[in-house]
Amino acid sequence: MSSTTTTRPNGLALFILPSALMFALFFFLPIGLMALMSVLTGNPVVMPKVAFTTRHYARMVGDPYYLEVIWTTIRIGLVTTLVALAIGYPLAHWMARIKSRAGHALLLMAVLAPMLTGIVVRTFAWMTLLSDKGVVNQTLMSLGLISQPLKLMYTETGIVVGLVHIYVPFMVLTLTGVIGRIDERLEQAAENLGASPLRAFLEVTLPLSLPGILAGSLLVFALAISAYVTPILLGGFQIMTLPILIYQQISANFNVGFAAALGIVLLVISLMLVIAYNRALGLVSGQRELQ
Amino acid sequence: MSASIEIAGVSKVYDGGVRAVDAVAMDIRQGEFFSLLGPSGCGKTTTLRMIAGFETPSSGAIRVDGADITHVPAHKRDMGMVFQNYALFPHRTVAENVAFGLRMRGLDKATITAKVKAALAMVELSGLEDRRPAQLSGGQQQRVALARAIVIAPRVLLCDEPLGALDKKLRQQMQFELKQLQKKLGLTLVFVTHDQEEALAMSDRIAVMNGGRVEQVGTPTEIYNQPTTRFVADFIGDTNIFRGERTTTSTVASALDVGKGLILALPPTEGQGTGVLSVALRPEKIRLITRTDAATAAGSSAHGIVENTNFLGGAVLYRVTLESAHRVLVQQPNAGTSRLFVPGDGVTLEWTPADLVVLKD
Numbered sequence: 001m002s003s004t005t006t007t008r009p010n011g012l013a014l015f016i017l018p019s020a021l022m023f024a025l026f027f028f029l030p031i032g033l034m035a036l037m038s039v040l041t042g043n044p045v046v047m048p049k050v051a052f053t054t055r056h057y058a059r060m061v062g063d064p065y066y067l068e069v070i071w072t073t074i075r076i077g078l079v080t081t082l083v084a085l086a087i088g089y090p091l092a093h094w095m096a097r098i099k100s101r102a103g104h105a106l107l108l109m110a111v112l113a114p115m116l117t118g119i120v121v122r123t124f125a126w127m128t129l130l131s132d133k134g135v136v137n138q139t140l141m142s143l144g145l146i147s148q149p150l151k152l153m154y155t156e157t158g159i160v161v162g163l164v165h166i167y168v169p170f171m172v173l174t175l176t177g178v179i180g181r182i183d184e185r186l187e188q189a190a191e192n193l194g195a196s197p198l199r200a201f202l203e204v205t206l207p208l209s210l211p212g213i214l215a216g217s218l219l220v221f222a223l224a225i226s227a228y229v230t231p232i233l234l235g236g237f238q239i240m241t242l243p244i245l246i247y248q249q250i251s252a253n254f255n256v257g258f259a260a261a262l263g264i265v266l267l268v269i270s271l272m273l274v275i276a277y278n279r280a281l282g283l284v285s286g287q288r289e290l291q
Numbered sequence: 292m293s294a295s296i297e298i299a300g301v302s303k304v305y306d307g308g309v310r311a312v313d314a315v316a317m318d319i320r321q322g323e324f325f326s327l328l329g330p331s332g333c334g335k336t337t338t339l340r341m342i343a344g345f346e347t348p349s350s351g352a353i354r355v356d357g358a359d360i361t362h363v364p365a366h367k368r369d370m371g372m373v374f375q376n377y378a379l380f381p382h383r384t385v386a387e388n389v390a391f392g393l394r395m396r397g398l399d400k401a402t403i404t405a406k407v408k409a410a411l412a413m414v415e416l417s418g419l420e421d422r423r424p425a426q427l428s429g430g431q432q433q434r435v436a437l438a439r440a441i442v443i444a445p446r447v448l449l450c451d452e453p454l455g456a457l458d459k460k461l462r463q464q465m466q467f468e469l470k471q472l473q474k475k476l477g478l479t480l481v482f483v484t485h486d487q488e489e490a491l492a493m494s495d496r497i498a499v500m501n502g503g504r505v506e507q508v509g510t511p512t513e514i515y516n517q518p519t520t521r522f523v524a525d526f527i528g529d530t531n532i533f534r535g536e537r538t539t540t541s542t543v544a545s546a547l548d549v550g551k552g553l554i555l556a557l558p559p560t561e562g563q564g565t566g567v568l569s570v571a572l573r574p575e576k577i578r579l580i581t582r583t584d585a586a587t588a589a590g591s592s593a594h595g596i597v598e599n600t601n602f603l604g605g606a607v608l609y610r611v612t613l614e615s616a617h618r619v620l621v622q623q624p625n626a627g628t629s630r631l632f633v634p635g636d637g638v639t640l641e642w643t644p645a646d647l648v649v650l651k652d
Contacts, residue, residue, distance in 0.1 A: 186378050192372045193371075193392035208381070
């Protein structure tokens with residue numbers, strides 16, 4: 001096979017050049033610089049004498065505070081992903097299976113509409129809902145269900161609520177594509193063989209939609225752990241996550257080296273997930289590659 | 292145990308007012324190979340899906356062995372189904388696919404293993420238990436689908452164009468095997484197809500459908516020899532259809548004037564009358580001889596010129612233009628001795644009035 005498809009200079013290959021250049025310039029170069037900065041004692045542009053060091057990483061490992069921040073970031077990412085999946089899957093299934101075109105268009109609009117508004121605006125909207133004097137607390141108190149306002153903002157719960165709202169569309173759109181490609185007749189075949197609709201879903205549709213579940217989850221998790229605006233506004237600096245910490249290190253402490261090391265950690269977490277995703281996908285759908 | 296099915300005045304109207312199935316009524320007997328035959332969009336698949344429980348009739352009732360199942364969900368109907376694209380579970384092995392229905396019925400492992408083995412042996416797929424559907428050929432997938440449907444000993448086996456995706460040789464072989472299996476197991480089988488040859492070859496009885504309605508129900512020979520409607524005559528096999536005014540001539544009491552001087556004697560069973568009528572005459576019921584100068588027998592012969600000769604192997608199909616300008620298909624067995632008529636030959640056509648079939652419009 002490979003002998004017949006040896007690479008031959010192809011005029012069309014030139015068209016890839018602009019994107020290749022852009023990737024090199026704006027993706028690999030910055031990441032390479034960031035990796036370099038994370039092992040230097042200072043910025044070589046402004047400092048005459050810099051040396052290689054591992055002290056930024058040592059600081060992270062040595063101080064439980066930073067480990068706690070990393071763990072908080074991952075925890076928020078995990079919870080956001082799970083909630084987005086729980087909300088997104090039924091919606092995606094509905095969208096993929098709805099017969100009426102108008103119904104499908106309406107659902108799609110409902111999913112996409114929030115994305116037309118900026119993240120900051122949507123997060124402020126959540127603040128008016130979740131704050132101590134916000135809509136939720138006011139309503140519950142006027143109904144006499146609570147006497148003290150619930151602490152909804154400046155908590156991880158508040159951050160998760162905001163993040164889920166922003167990232168559910170990514171989950172839904174990813175899942176809809178995958179579920180839509182599962183032949184409905186497979187579910188019917190299962191029902192015909194005696195499986196209840198729920199059983200047919202669990203035995204057929206769910207396992208066949210695993211690639212979509214994995215892809216959507218990966219996307220939402222990666223976005224959630226790198227989110228900055230929502231954790232700041234809804235967490236109010238009381239909940240520290242990696243992106244906030246990185247920003248502080250750069251803007252307040254001017255410690256670019258440490259910020260770069262934190263950035264690398266964030267990148268490595270994401271990369272490990274992508275690798276795990278590919279492994280898992282290979283396990284659940286290895287046989288389907290034959291089709 | 293196989294069951295009988297009664298479809299009583301079933302209609303299916305979709306949102307938007309499309310009548311996919313319109314007042315369909317038929318009785319499918321126990322152990323019968325029953326085909327629903329018609330062009331695409333005739334409502335045959337919708338009818339089958341209503342029997343399976345994937346669609347709910349807008350009106351009417353479906354009964355199995357006398358019990359109304361119109362609103363019983365699909366998974367409680369105990370019917371096997373072979374889908375057009377087989378609908379095998381791609382993430383499961385052949386054995387797991389076949390075992391699925393047995394597992395849903397809560398049978399124990401040993402029983403399931405034994406039954407799966409027997410079912411796969413029946414469709415001659417032993418040894419392929421651990422393959423995935425994607426690793427099988429079309430014919431093998433078809434057999435897995437069949438094994439999966441019959442292993443649960445269904446009351447009725449439903450087949451939705453199951454052989455449509457196979458090439459001709461394989462399709463004929465599978466037709467034969469499916470028919471044998473059906474007889475051996477005494478299955479009530481409802482078979483949806485648009486292929487009239489397939490329906491004629493396999494069925495005990497056929498319901499010909501068109502535009503959501505049943506045109507005719509009958510055995511293959513009835514459907515072919517005595518089509519009752521113009522649609523059935525036209526859809527099943529090749530045929531010549533004439534339409535004209537009833538008339539009487541000096542030699543023929545009951546005849547049809549189809550225009551341009553062509554008079555057809557009606558079958559003796561048809562009495563005298565008036566009005567407009569359509570008749571069908573099968574191409575193989577016409578004899579073709581070299582043109583004679585003798586005048587044609589009134590009502591049962593005509594002169595013409597061969598326009599087109601189509602050698603089919605076992606038979607020869609001629610397209611002949613009559614002196615009355617009617618174009619007629621004539622099929623002659625290939626005896627192998629005489630030379631074929633070629634385009635331009637003058638010929639005389641002869642037929643027996645009793646072979647004309649009077650059609651309802």
